[in-house]
Amino acid sequence: MFKLKDYQEQSLTALDNYFRQLRINGLNPAWQQCAPLQEKQGQTWQVPYNSEALGDIPAVCVRIPTGGGKTFLAAHAVAHTGKTLLDTDAPVALWLVPSDAIRSQTLAALSAPRHPCRTALAEYFGERIRVCALDDLTTVGPQDVGQSAIIVVATIQSFNVKEKTQRNVYSFDENFARHFQGLTPQQEERLDKVTEADLAAQPYLTASDLGRVKSSLANWLTLHKPIVIVDEAHNNRTDQAFRTLKNLQPACVIELTATPADNSNVLYHVGASALQREDMIKLPIVLMEHPTGWKDAVRDAILTRDRLETLAAKETEFIRPVLLFQAEPKNGEVTVEKLLEHLVSPDGEKLERKQIAVATGDQKELDGIVLADPLCPIRYVITVEALKEGWDCPFAYVLCGLQDMKSSKDVEQILGRVLRMPYAKARQQIELSKAYAHMVSSVTARVADQLADRLVNNMGFEAYEAALAIAPAQTALPLPQGGEQPRPKPAEAVISLPAAPTQAVPEDLKQSIEIRPTTGGATAIVRGELSEKVEEFLLTACNAKHQQTIKDSIERERTRQAALLAPSARGVRFAPLPQLCLDWDGELQPVEKRILSELGKFDLFSEPIALAGFTIRERGTAFEIDLDGGKVVYELANAEQLHLNEIATHATENDLVRWLDRECRQKDVGQAVLLKWLLAVVRHLQADRGFSLTALVRAKYPLAEAIRREIDRRRDNAVASGFQKSLPGFLAAPQLEDSFSYAFNFHPTHYPARPPYYSGRYRFKKHYYPVIHDLREKRADGTPAEEFVCARALDMHPAVKHWVRNVEKEDRFSFWLPTSTDYFYPDFVCELTDGRVLVVEYKGEPYKTNDDSREKSQVGHQWENSSNGKCLFLFAVQQDEQGRNVEQQIEHALLDCNLATKERTV
Known part of the structure; x- marks a missing residue:
């Protein structure tokens, strides 16, 4: 099966989290909770939710570059959103594309049995899938709704009109009449009715049809509150397109595009580096x-x-x-x-x-x-x-x-x-x-x-x-055989100037800068490093109104030069970093959560059967579910759509348990054990908590969420127990000079920097990658940021060959050490000129003595002490107990380790 990439998983998680918060807290609070922060020049802020175009209809955008698999991601998003927002495993989705060519391609991708997009749908829905063009929708019967996932693929032009009688999708169509029988007054209120204009456009309608619910394709979609997927959404940002979407009254709108409009609600952004x-x-x-x-x-x-x-x-x-x-x-x-x-x-x-x-x-x-x-x-x-x-x-x-x-x-x-x-x-x-x-x-x-x-x-x-x-x-060009490529000179920089400089090039810069007049201004050819002095001349020699443009161009050229000069770009390998290991049944095993949970005897039956924080309260036309303090409101209209009132006579306790087994399956729990525990939980909720089976079935999605959280809680407890039991036995992988079977290696091209430092005044010389992850030069008050001071001290130290700003929560691409609750990612990893590695975890003043910091320090020093002098760990603070600043702490750590190494050698 074609697996989701990490960034696709993270995109879906962002959507899931947003829609959960939407149900608990509402539109704007959910956005404030989930939307990403923007950053520029050390300042961070959150763009407010834009409801101008679609009002109360939740509309969010996932920004994903060309080549990122938007269609595959969207296929997964249909199922995720159906469960998270609508509590259904048979959603209705309207998939809008910008052209007929893309429509045909998308229909083929979602229909072909072996296509990754079709298999993505089948992963959730099995064979219960109907993929339709607009013309095929008449073959869908009322019995299909709520039983199969129905995905309608169309161009937005099919719906875009000022006058609805000009499009067949809004016309009365007897083929849809069977879908509009037995509607409630609330449902009828949301739907278009036959008007005088319809009588004129469709002669077979009579005056007796006036005011009657129109049996139309558009009304069918409105009735079922579809999930709307908008592919290449930047093509559909007109007022008319927004009116069209709003008229369909969808459950939500999910936009997918590489270049969102300024007024799009970008919930998650995937970078090209991902x-x-x-x-x-x-x-x-x-x-x-x-x-x-x-x-x-x-x-x-x-x-x-x-x-x-x-x-x-x-x-x-x-x-x-x-x-x-x-x-x-x-x-x-x-x-x-x-x-x-x-x-x-x-x-x-x-x-x-x-x-x-x-x-x-x-x-x-x-x-x-x-x-x-x-x-x-x-x-x-x-x-x-x-x-x-x-x-x-x-x-x-x-x-x-x-x-x-x-x-x-x-x-x-x-x-x-x-x-x-x-x-x-x-x-x-x-x-x-x-x-x-x-x-x-x-x-x-x-x-x-x-x-x-x-x-x-x-x-x-x-x-x-x-x-x-x-x-x-x-x-x-390939690297020479048997060694590293020598560090090249900075690439020639070409900087376009909106106007010719008003000053001549100074004598001491004439070897570095050449000015060539052009029809639109001038071009500056800079040979060698783009130094501060070069930048100062180019900025001061041009009109003030052009300075920001020139500065942006200089920064772009510096980034390009860094891409050529960085060790990773030149094929230099970073020293391997041994992982912490345990002797597990006579074999070394990296200390991962799975190992720790086994050491802590993770067992679902180790605690009494319970599901704390899960309650249901019926309230007339809706019912509320409390889940760990978060209230979720469910409209009964959804229940009518899914025929949930009939479930009491059809669904059994075993049906619910088997469904929960599919939703809550765990890699480290056998299916037989999980089924037994789930049955015990369902019976506990009925016998001890007083929930009816019907109520549990109707609330099966939040019930599954509560069960997953409970399993995670029990596993976390086992991990914490296993960590404390085994910490004294942790050791770095042995024989470091001969074997790195259990070692982490920084990949030369895979560095998930976000957001990167690349425009500060200080020019780092030794960072392994061209860009540096999440490093701010100054705090909001203008004083130097503490982690920046630490990074600069490492960059300037003669014993440091090169270093990496480690990226947190990226276990595939970053160095991590285990803790009792998770993995922790030290801030800086350095390779020293003598072949050793130095890991630095920096903590600000408020955090340097808390329990989390003490545990990280303990694990880091255990890693150092078991490495036979090959690995160094420094827990750095702004000022330690001896009054030493960061630079002095780094110097002292390297000096102490040098002395210890000499003593061991003697």
């Missing part, structure tokens, strides 16, 4: 600019593709790299015809015609072609504008852009075609983890900047991610 960590996209984009002419660009692009095909032969899975040419329109120099002639000509590139496909409005040579087929001969695709919507070929590796970047509106769409990683898996050949772009450029054009702008504005990248994503072609 996609790279999960091997969803190829990065960096290796860029080669060709100012000498288009034929040079074509030649080098073909050579790049040929080299990649040679490397692809070494992969275990079949890959045939494809090169995309973006030719110029008919009035341009390099048209499709001219390029094709050059490619096949004996005086040109001498390619075989069968290896080339032309994909334009007139020529559709890709139609019906499966490029992933090993027998397919196509290695080159020529297009002019964006390829057909939905076209997806992860084998596309190289883009050759022959158009002027300034005039091309489609480059980001074609660039997106070469970003997807084949099979969404890491490649063995490092060159096959990158994308390649050969671009024709003029002397004044700055293609890297223009590509970066497209990545940010159209593909969902952050500015720093875009700067890191584009690398000069020479960085693709």
Whole structure:
């Protein structure tokens, strides 16, 4: 089964948490509880919820870059939202897309039995799934509602009208009449009625139909309060689109897009770096600019593709790299015809015609072609504008852009075609983890900047991610055999100036700065480091109104330089860090929660059967459920939709237990044990707490949530017990100099920085990665931030080779140590020049003596003491008991360990 990536799991968790809080606290309080904080220049704030467009209808957005699997994520979101918000495992969903091409693609993805999106639905609903186009919805009967998940895929244009009589979806249709029998007055009140305009538009209606509930497709959707999924939501932000959505009265609206509008309620943001960590996209984009002419660009692009095909032969899975040419329109120099002639000509590139496909409005040579087929001969695709919507070929590796970047509106769409990683898996050949772009450029054009702008504005990248994503072609060269690549000089920086400087370049900077006049101002070529002195000249030599633009450009170039100079980018490996282990039945095992829970004798029956905090109170037209202090209100309208009033005569105690088993299944609890315990819980709630079976079935989703929390609580207690029992036996993996079987390694390209430090005044020299995670230079009052002071001290210390700002709660990509409740992630990890590693946990004054800090200090020193002098741990504070500041504490720790090492050697 195609598994969810971490960022997709986190997106779904964000949606689940929001909808739970929505039911407990309401629209705005839920947003305040769940919405992310924004940050800029050390200041943080939360964007308020925007209800202007849709009023009380909850509408949130997940921002996910191009290539992130939005359709797959949305398929999971339908089931999650049905359970969390609507208490149903048979939801109705309206899936809106921007075009007919995407509609056809989405219908196929959700319908094809082996497609990942279909299997995602089947994971929750089994065979109880109906995927329909609008025309197919008449085949859905009343018996299907509440029994099967019904997903209607349509374009928003199908609903977008000012006058409803102009669209069939709003027209009276006798095929839907059976769905509108026996409606309650409350249901009828929400639905459109037949009007005089309907009589005029549909002659078979008579005056007797006036005021009658209209049997229409739109009314059918309104009746069932659908979950609305809006794909590529940035295309549907018009007032008319909002009125359309509001008229359908959905349960919620979930937008998915790479580039949300300013007024979107972005609940969760996925960065491009998250996609790279999960091997969803190829990065960096290796860029080669060709100012000498288009034929040079074509030649080098073909050579790049040929080299990649040679490397692809070494992969275990079949890959045939494809090169995309973006030719110029008919009035341009390099048209499709001219390029094709050059490619096949004996005086040109001498390619075989069968290896080339032309994909334009007139020529559709890709139609019906499966490029992933090993027998397919196509290695080159020529297009002019964006390829057909939905076209997806992860084998596309190289883009050759022959158009002027300034005039091309489609480059980001074609660039997106070469970003997807084949099979969404890491490649063995490092060159096959990158994308390649050969671009024709003029002397004044700055293609890297223009590509970066497209990545940010159209593909969902952050500015720093875009700067890191584009690398000069020479960085693709392999490292020399048998050693590290020497530290290169800073890459030449090219900074566009809105106007020519008003001052001459100072004598001491003339070797570093060259000013070239352009038609729109000037270009500054900076050779070497972008020092503070260089920045000061560029800012003061230009008009004050342009200074922020220039400053942003300088920071972008600094980020690009850092991407080339960082040890991780140069292929330098960080020293392995041994994990804490236990001798478990004669074998070493890393100290993980599973091991600790077993040591603590995790057993569901170790405590009396109970489910504290779970209560239900019936209140007329609704009932309330208290869950650990959170009140959740459920409308009985949902119960009517799901025929819950009939459950008393159909559902049995065993039905409920089997359903709870599916919802609450645990990796570390056998199914037989879980079933036995769940049956005991259900009987306890009936016999001892007085709940009826019907009430428990109607409240089965919050009941499942309460049971999962209770299992987690019991496991946490066992972990805490196992931790205390086993702490004296923790040891770092032995034989550090020979074996790191149980060690953590920082991955050179997988560093989940969020948000990164990259614009402070101090320029860090030794951080292992190009960016630094969540490091603020100053506090809100303008004083230096304490963790920043610690990071700067490490960066300046001569014994530190390089260091990493460790990312919290990322157990796959960060170094962690166990505690009695969870894992903890020390703030800084350093490799020293003598090969040892130093781990620093920094605590501010209010936290340095609490129980959590004492436990972390105890675990860290246990890790150090068991490492035979190879690992050092420092619990740093602003000022210790001896009055030493952070710099002095670091110096003292290294000095003490050096002395201890010498004593052991003697």
